[in-house]
Amino acid sequence: MTTISPIEESSTKELVQIEKEHADHRMFGLAAFLIADGMTFAGFFAAYLTFKAVNPLLPDAIYELELPLPTLNTVLLLVSSATFHRAGEALRKNEAKQCQKWLLITAALGVSFLASQMVEYFTLPFGLTDNLYASTFYALTGFHGLHVTLGAIMILIVWWQTRSPGGRITAQNQFPLEAAELYWHFVDGIWVILFIILYLL
Amino acid sequence: MTIALPPNDQESPRELQPKGWLRYFSFSLDHKVIGLQYLVCGFIFYLIGGALASAIRVELASPVSDFMARDVYNQVLTLHGTIMIFLWIVPVVNGAFGNYLIPFYVGARDMAFPRLNAVAFWLIPPAGLMLISSYFITGAAQSGWTAYPPLSITTPEAGQIIWILSVLLLGGSSIFGGINFIATILKLRRPGLQLMQLPMYCWAMLGTSILVVLSTPVLAGTLVLLSFDIVAHTGFFNPVLGGNVIVYQHLFWFYSHPAVYIMVLPAFGLVSEILPVHSRKPLFGYATMVYSIMAIVVLGLVVWAHHMFTSGTPPWMRLFFTIATSFIAVPTGIKFFNWVATLWGGRISLNSAVLFSCGFIINFVLGGITGVALAQVPFDVHVHDTYFVVAHFHYIVYGGSVFVIFSSIYHWYPKFTGRMLNENIGRFHFLITFIGFNLCFLPQHWLGLNGMPRRVAEYDPQFTFINQISSVGALLMALSTLPFLWNVIHSAFKGPLAGDNPWRALTPEWLTSSPPPVENWTGQAPLVIEPYGYGKEHKEQINETTANTNSEKKNQ
Amino acid sequence: MRSAILASLACASLLIGGVWIGQNVNLLPTDASINAPVYDELFKVLFTIGTILFVGMAGLVVYSLIQFRRKPGELGDGLPIEGNLSLEIFWTAVPAIVVLFVGIYSYDIYDRMGGMQPLHHEMHRHETSNVQERIWGGIGSGTVERTEEIQTDTLPIEVIAQQFAFLFHYPKGDILSGELHVPTNQPVSMRMESKDVIHAFWVPEFRLKQDVIPGQPTILNFTPTKPGRYPIICAELCGPYHGGMRSSVVVESAEDYQDWFKKNSKDTILDS
Ligand code: HEA
Ligand code: HEA
């Protein structure tokens, strides 16, 4: 990202110039924010694992989670990460149409993730307040689902803004797209951890 | 890659900001304005928190619950703890001084994200007002600032939910601030300025912000779960529904122990700025100071369970947390010895700033020593949740952080306003505060050791006399606020003009006019690679820079 | 030379004074359980170290402020000393050694209090049903010292805490009591559980405290030594009447205890 070395030798005039322009540190800020967000999930995971270790459920309350749907969800999200990446590539190559296509595909994948998550919620035999695990399960997946929802909305906004020639997102101003992309990868990464901890362990 | 800001950000929005005193009530993007907003707002909350503390001390002047109803007492102490921590110490040592000083120290014209910065500040007043108004509307939370379930689930809901909401807002504000500080310190440094040349306060803020970013989100998540337990009747922390109350304590302290370093590391940084200036000596042991800050950050993240020694934690865990906690004394000790070495052989001006800083050293050492004692499991099982703990942490949060805040106000007031405070009133303020503080909290150690639990409105009559001494001390502290307030308000209008650099300091914030212009320097930011170069040959050179920037400033 | 002598004199008197204060100033209530004297031993050591450190540091600060204060008319700077490696090493090593010593010593104390021993909850097995139950640690039982004087059998007691009272149940005689009665020199093992919120059982004279937690039973073991009546204090905020949640423990001779037991026991056949 930002390298200061060429600036160091620069003359005073350039220095003032650069100070005024203010290098773009928004990606850095976003990364820091995602670390913070990740810590929220880390707290939830830690709570879940501790519950599991010290509050074993009575045998009849244990319910084995079905795997097919969440596996499908994992695939959906992983693929969507790749398609988002393609969208970014396209933008960098200044191919607006391609970029929009890939963005829409990504959004569609995200929405189908949410839909399939909903299907899972409705087929599960336990509700939010049934027991500790039910609560934790819904809290974790729900909090993640909230992130996916936000991400999908962000993608659609990005898509909207790449459409018109006067829109804000172009090859010259990629930040919104890149930010949404980083966020989306983050959400996917969290899902993978969540999938392993919640479904496989 | 240096990217120009998008078009609508480019025409500097600062020009559209209100000018004059009105800007302190606006959504200003100027880091100096935001810093002062934090400071004044925090101080108002301090007065409110202090008024609540006075109410506590009035109640405790007699062994029966007569001044307040018992549940009101619990509300008052919950509000007192929450306000003092989340609305006074944390916003002021981080937000106020951080915003004011960090851009100067890194040679920048503002923080990395000015708008985020303003948002972070403006989250605080509504959160605080909400918290306080809950007392009048629904009754405030009454489960202490720790809000342990199941108590926090079974006490009246409305107050607890409002408490959670406002702490969430304040946590968010703190995270935004933390991100901003990290980006500013790491990314906005003036070209040519190395990390190891930064003033110590930058390091303190970097460490603190790392703690903020890593631990505050955990608290946020935990409080969200707690609010589910209250509103949606889930059972995370509700034993009736199979939940586990201890998990809450782990998660809570995972934030709240680092939070104590969030309250004190910036104070360490501020003292490191103040002492060299007034003793005319370089800060002793710069590099070790930096390493010890980072060591405190790392250790601070792995000691949380020392608040839970009686919660039925397994023996190995107690052992680990005892050892880890005790070891924090080592890096902390390094800092204290370095400060004493900074004083040693200096030419110390005995002004209010120095007195408060040295008062801080003395108080904090006592609080730290009782802290190390508390870290020993066998010692703690007797005094946990007693007035011994209350004494421990007031020695640190009041005798430490609050003393440093006063010291910093005395030191930077000329920078903020361009006028000097009255030193005699300042020294008087110090004297009364120091005496009142020790009178109030020293006897509480004895109370705790001899059987007075904390968070009680009524107690064994054998403790009456000592409690009354403590209350007299609190009264002195309350009175000591009055000369300070008078001094600060009167001097803002009538104080003698300070000039740009009344302390002849070398740190960058003094190398511009007082108060500074909107973008900090009219010309180029000065390159200060030796912020503590007192008594050195090349001082002349730096003074020249000072002269330059100052003359340029005249037309401002 | 003179200053060196003065400095060592100051150090010596600091050390001696600290030790004297640590040994002679008593800030604690009477000791009425087997681990209380052990606790007081630790307290003395911590108090000594703390006094020396605090007086030393405060002394250095006050001395510097007086000795190195700016005299009127002085404008110059102090010496530009930026650091000193051997000094830094010195004041890293000394606290590290002190802290290590304190840590190991307090571990030893804790072990002597029985804190590191596995909890004796065998005696409570009978009433825990098929559900495997987790018992959470308090202070374990038994200490190294004075084991000979102690009768080997432990007195099991069940403690129920609720807003805002303690209830003591003696399984042996099926006694329910609001006041704890225990004979001197007999180990007591309490299994504690709360009915509502977290409380804490604290007897200052025993130097013992353990949270009483809903849903997670805890164990606390102790051996009382001095007859008398001591307060039991709830030490965890548990609601408006938290401050009034008190009871007392009556430590009495074995005979007095037997009298009390007989008077209250519901079992007709008394086993003693
Ligand atoms: C700014 C706030 C702050 C700070 C910095 C600290 C610092 C420390 N605290 Fe404190 N603490 C609190 C605020 C703070 N604390 C609060 C608010 C609570 C109560 C919370 C509640 O329950 O409501 C609490 C409670 C608390 C407990 C739990 C007590 C209980 O509830 O039973 C413990 C136990 O280990 C502890 C330990 C320590 C230690 C070891 C340090 C160390 O960091 C101190 C290190 C400093 C020194 C040791 C002094 C300087 C060093 C030297 C001069 C070198 C030589 C020294 C030695 C060799 C010992 N604290
Ligand atoms: C973090 C900072 C902080 C600060 C600065 C203070 C400052 C003070 N605290 Fe506080 N305190 C806490 C943090 C802090 N406290 C916490 C976290 C708790 C635990 C809460 C809990 O258990 O949950 C606590 C608990 C606590 C207790 C224990 C209550 C109990 O357990 O039952 C007591 C009792 O003496 C006390 C006293 C005081 C006093 C006398 C001051 C004094 O230093 C205050 C001095 C200031 C003033 C007196 C203000 C003066 C101004 C006026 C009086 C004018 C008023 C004007 C207007 C309103 C316009 N505090």
Ligand code: CUA
């Ligand atoms: Cu029970 Cu406090």
Ligand SMILES: [Cu+2]
């Ligand atoms: Cu702590």
